[in-house]
Amino acid sequence: MTITENPSAAPVTVAVRRKTRIPGWLKGVIWAVVAIAVLSMASYATGVNTLTSSNTAHTALRxxxxxxLCALGGLWAERAGVVNIGLEGxxxxxxxxxxxxxxxxxxxxxxxxxxxxxALGGLLHAxxxxTFNVNHIVSGVAINLLGLGVAKYxxxxxxxxxxxxxxxSPPVPKFDTYSASGLGDWLGDLENAQRVGISDVAGILRGLVTQVAPLTMIAILLVxxxxxxxxxxxxxxxxRSCGENPVAAESLGVNVYLHKYVAMAISGGLAGMGGASLVLLSGGADYLENQTNGRGYIGLAAMIFGNWRPGGLLGGAALFGYADGLQLSGGGKAVLALLYGxxxxxxxxxxxxxxRRQWIAAAIGVVGAGVLYAIYWTNDTLPSDLIPYTAHFVTLIVLAVASQRLRPPRADGVPYRRGEGD
Structure with a gap:
């Protein structure tokens, strides 16, 4: 940049430093590498191989x-300006x-x-x-109660x-599963070799490429x-303009109502597909009452953790799924080893x-690490009554940590009536 205050004076050149932004996909790769490295160190230090076993990775994926899918449903709804608490229903x-x-x-x-x-549930919420400008939270809670009652009826x-x-329900058919046999066998040999780092990565990858259902591939491609x-x-x-500024969108000729309805139909359809994954995947149960067990709310939390972005919510879903899968495959000792990680x-x-010289954040991190290490040091295993709620505890902790950097759509949950900007 060149600045000249006096025409007769020599121009002064001022260097402007531009901050380089890391692409979102690269941030995701970096966080994945860090997570695998942390799990590998925790597995080696605690002697709990379940942290990175193929069985844990496969269960976590399922x-x-x-x-x-629920998080994706919430993304579509809230990007259009509709808060969808009704994902559970x-x-x-x-x-x-x-x-x-x-x-x-x-x-x-x-x-x-x-x-x-x-999708019918999503349209009812819409x-x-x-149309009637009912409070989004009230309507979402009503959808959850209605969904439970309709399913029971x-x-x-x-x-x-x-x-x-x-x-x-009576027994229902499940999706067939497919495996990359040659790759899976090679990764299995590496996993059984028990080499630090290499076996951990091999175990995680093996769990992701064996016994994969078509619904799994569809869900991942939807991101x-x-x-x-x-x-x-x-x-x-x-x-997205309907979720940021619907009045401005309307002034540019956008049919705000139509886009909100389409978003809610897609949102409900994705949530319904998430329900299908509980019933139709091998290893899961047939239809049971209260089968979702709050996963709709956890999906909403994953969307918020991901800052209303597809890549971010993928990481949130992976984190919560891993926490849930770990307590099933490894029990209390594995969850305790996760605390060490x-x-x-x-x-x-x-x-x-x-x-970065952020002293307060560093002090809070030191206190948190001390508390978690004290829990790990003073317990051989966690109480069996608390283990099933591992994913819920992780949800609360993650949202508390991530809440400072969130930026929801500006008009998310804001009432809108056609023509109100005239």
């Missing part, structure tokens, strides 16, 4: 799918629809039925919030005469597809904060 409708469709028409019919049932009507139990549609198309730009991660964060 349990992360409903959270990921739409997911419940999806579980029942998946069991009903699969029982009578096979797994693909079950998946389609789950999407339709979830009617309440978009339909189970009594359809499943009770067949299975004799209104709380569950880049959602990014492309929302950030690289005219439709996505218009939909959290201590290592906090130490790394403290060093970074000290380099």
């Amino acid at each position: 349990l992360a799918l409903p959270i990921l 739409m997911m419940i409708l999806g579980t029942w629809g998946a069991a009903w469709g699969a029982f009578y028409g096979g797994v693909w019919a079950g998946l389609i039925a789950a999407v339709v049932f979830g 009617i309440a919030t978009v 339909l189970s009594n009507l359809v499943f009770a005469p067949i299975s004799g139990n209104p709380r569950q 880049p597809l959602s990014y492309f549609l929302l950030w690289r198309t005219r439709f996505g730009l218009r939909l 959290a201590v290592i991660l906090l130490c790394v964060i403290v060093v970074v904060q000290l380099i």
